[in-house]
Amino acid sequence: MTMATTTYPLHRAMLINRRGIACHLDDRTISWGELGDRVARIAGALQHLSIAPGDRVGVLMLNQHRYFEIYFALAWIGAVIVPLNTRWALEENAFAVRDSGMKALFAERAFLTQGQSLAASSANLTLLYADDQPASEGVLDYEQLIASTEPVEDVNAPSQSLCGIFYTGGTTGQPKGVMLSHGNLMANARNFTCEGYSARGLYLHAAPMFHLANAGAMYAAMLGGARHAFLKQFSPAGLAEVIAQHRVTDTLLVPTMLQMLIDQPGLESIDLSSLTRILYGASPISEAVLDRAIAALPHTEFIQAYGMTEMSAAITLLPWPDHLGAAREVGLHRSAGRPIHFVDVRIVDEQRNPLPPCMVGEIIARGETLMQGYWHRPEETAAAIIDGWMHTGDGGYMTEDGYVFVVDRIKDMIITGGENVYSAEVENILARHPAVAQCAVIGLPDAKWGETVHAVIMQKPGSTVSADALIAFCRTQLAAYECPRSATIGDAPLPLSGAGKILKRTLRDTLIQKGHDNASSAL
DSSP states (O other): OOTTSTTHHHHHHHHHOTTSEEEEOSSOEEEHHHHHHHHHHHHHHHHHTTOOTTOEEEEEOOSOHHHHHHHHHHHHTTOEEEEOOTTSOHHHHHHHHHHHTOOEEEEOGGGHHHHHHHHHTOTTOEEEEOSSSOOOTTSEEHHHHHHHSOOOOOOOOOTTSEEEEEEEOTTSSSOEEEEEEHHHHHHHHHHHHHTTOOOOSEEEEOSOTTSHHHHHHHHHHHHTTOEEEEOSSOOHHHHHHHHHHHTOOEEEEOHHHHHHHHTSTTGGGSOOTTOOEEEEESSOOOHHHHHHHHHHOTTOEEEEEEEEGGGTEEEEEEOGGGGSHHHHHTTGGGSOOEEOTTEEEEEEOTTOOBOOTTOOEEEEEEETTOOSEETTOHHHHHHHEETTEEEEEEEEEEOTTOOEEEEEEGGGOEEETTEEEOHHHHHHHHTTSTTEEEEEEEEEEETTTEEEEEEEEEEOTTOOOOHHHHHHHHHTTSOGGGSOSEEEEESSOOOBOTTSOBOHHHHHHHHHHTTTTTOEEOO
């Protein structure tokens, strides 16, 4: 068994802790021995269905233990997992089915109708049902397949073989399938372990299991021998309940989830003292939200991971000590940390020349975690990977000590009157206002300035704030050209992607189509 195959940590757990708990479910537990047996049996069932090494198999499910098993069962037979976004519309997932050439699809009860539609529209797609409630007549049932199939041996897939295709970028155009090998994913897990991060208690799958942020943390937790629990669908109350019920020690949350957790009424009455560490990332976090989270969860350490799916996923890591004391005094808690072990990072200009410390350019990265490419998209792969370096599309700078500060997506940078405005910096200030629950800063077309800075605000419940007040608040801490010139203020949550990122393009397009009718100006 090679250590660069994603089934390796499962085999190790079965060897050294066979009777130990692997998964906590609502009413029972599963041991590592039982988990391995279930994985080997569902792998055998897939082989009987003519799923061969390299074949793509989709998963359209909410978080649950069967999703966890499927990750390993597909790797067990050398097949390729294709997690589908549960928030996508039918046609978006139909594209992923067609594009990947998917041969089978696992769907749970909530997505069975969509799964049946996807199967009906594809001549060669086998649908499998995976849920607690029994399947209807004529549908291949996950538990029945396990009960009726003998376990098979792990094929021990080579490290360079394809393990998963993770679709990304659907919010800005046609989705792209990121190809990650077994070696990519295990290198990322190893990199985390070298940084001292490997969950050894109970890891909670709270972020969507279709997203690589959770998968990356999952493999790192597996290397540490952690137990696993599952939050089927995120809600702040549900998250707090599962943490308290199972005494969760580790989890990964995107900033929007973290904010919703700490803003939950009555949080102080819930015992979350078991929560040792929160890994946060996948989108920028405001300093205000981070400070409130640290205050609300005094027993918890916070670790930031910055990265992207194309890098399997971590590029940099900001450990807990850099959130505190002398590091905080010099602002390191606002950084994305330093390059994680075995990943090189550079800041380059438009000609790909390295820039000196503290100059803003594009963040690029390389390492064993670099993707194999975009599925069936050689031109886009060549545009993203140049001379072995992944061009992230993020603007940032690096200090002399190697701390990376992410200032904006390059495409989201606002150029107003010839000056560059980085939306993350403006959002960080707006988030400190006591009436602001969520915020996004975008550029809107302007005949005089080229673009103007516009803020979109979700107010906290019971709070009211005007555009004039927000702009005046920003002017006390930002240069005049960086401050919003207008704002859209409401009580509704801002639109989010499946990964919990605010959809700025959606906001921008909506406001442009409406002619800024909803924008409250204060010039």
